[in-house]
Amino acid sequence: MPIIVNVDVMLARRKMQSKELAEKLGITQANLSILKTGKAKGIRFDTLEAICHALQCQPGDILEYLEGSPDT
Amino acid sequence: MKTVRIVSKILHVVALVLSVLYLATSLYSCVVLTLKTPQFSIIDGGRRFKIVYPFTDTAFLLGENTVAQMATMVLLIGLYGVFFYLISNVFRIFSGQKWFTEQGINRLRWFYLSNFTVPITVYALFKTFWAVESPAELLVALHGLLGVFTFFIAAIFEQGLHLQNEQDLII
Numbered sequence: 072m073p074i075i076v077n078v079d080v081m082l083a084r085r086k087m088q089s090k091e092l093a094e095k096l097g098i099t100q101a102n103l104s105i106l107k108t109g110k111a112k113g114i115r116f117d118t119l120e121a122i123c124h125a126l127q128c129q130p131g132d133i134l135e136y137l138e139g140s141p142d143t
Numbered sequence: 144m145k146t147v148r149i150v151s152k153i154l155h156v157v158a159l160v161l162s163v164l165y166l167a168t169s170l171y172s173c174v175v176l177t178l179k180t181p182q183f184s185i186i187d188g189g190r191r192f193k194i195v196y197p198f199t200d201t202a203f204l205l206g207e208n209t210v211a212q213m214a215t216m217v218l219l220i221g222l223y224g225v226f227f228y229l230i231s232n233v234f235r236i237f238s239g240q241k242w243f244t245e246q247g248i249n250r251l252r253w254f255y256l257s258n259f260t261v262p263i264t265v266y267a268l269f270k271t272f273w274a275v276e277s278p279a280e281l282l283v284a285l286h287g288l289l290g291v292f293t294f295f296i297a298a299i300f301e302q303g304l305h306l307q308n309e310q311d312l313i314i
């Protein structure tokens with residue numbers, strides 16, 4: 072997948088735990104784990120908005136396009 | 144959706160009760176015919192047989208006094224017991240919160256496979272040994288048609304399960 076999810080990085084920067092973020096987003100830890108590990112097929116705008124709000128960041132801080140990946 | 148759930152739950156219970164009744168009747172008839180218990184008697188000068196309800200004199204199964212007729216009756220009642228059990232499983236799918244599941248697809252698969260194979264096999268078996276009454280072909284065709292419909296419903300469910308799994312990965 073050429074799109075990299077950097078939620079882990081932002082969590083570390085904000086010194087926040089996954090459990091806390093999951094609670095703030097209103098999703099399960101299992102679903103957050105799917106998102107963090109890049110197994111998710113997509114992300115809803117409202118989820119992205121909630122992540123940006125909780126982590127005080129921009130969508131670009133969460134998602135990254137990596138050129139040269141096998142899927143591109 | 145709520146109406147579908149209520150209707151399917153009712154149909155599930157009705158089909159399950161019918162299944163138990165049919166299977167119990169088949170087992171009871173089998174025991175009575177095999178052991179020739181007092182519930183079994185020959186009537187009409189030996190031409191017909193009669194089986195009465197337990198502890199009563201009321202007849203519930205009457206037929207020609209031949210092994211073929213007895214076997215046919217017991218087998219058909221038993222098979223319809225199985226049919227009602229399988230259809231109750233199909234109704235059960237629609238009473239659940241989640242319809243598209245592996246278990247649901249398996250239930251549909253059992254139902255359409257049995258409708259495709261059992262009636263035609265039993266019909267062929269009976270026709271080989273004994274004369275089969277005319278509505279039998281119609282029943283085989285109707286079960287086949289039911290099998291075809293269920294086959295397509297199972298295909299829809301497989302597609303639905305796939306889409307549902309994809310949807311679960313959109314966070």
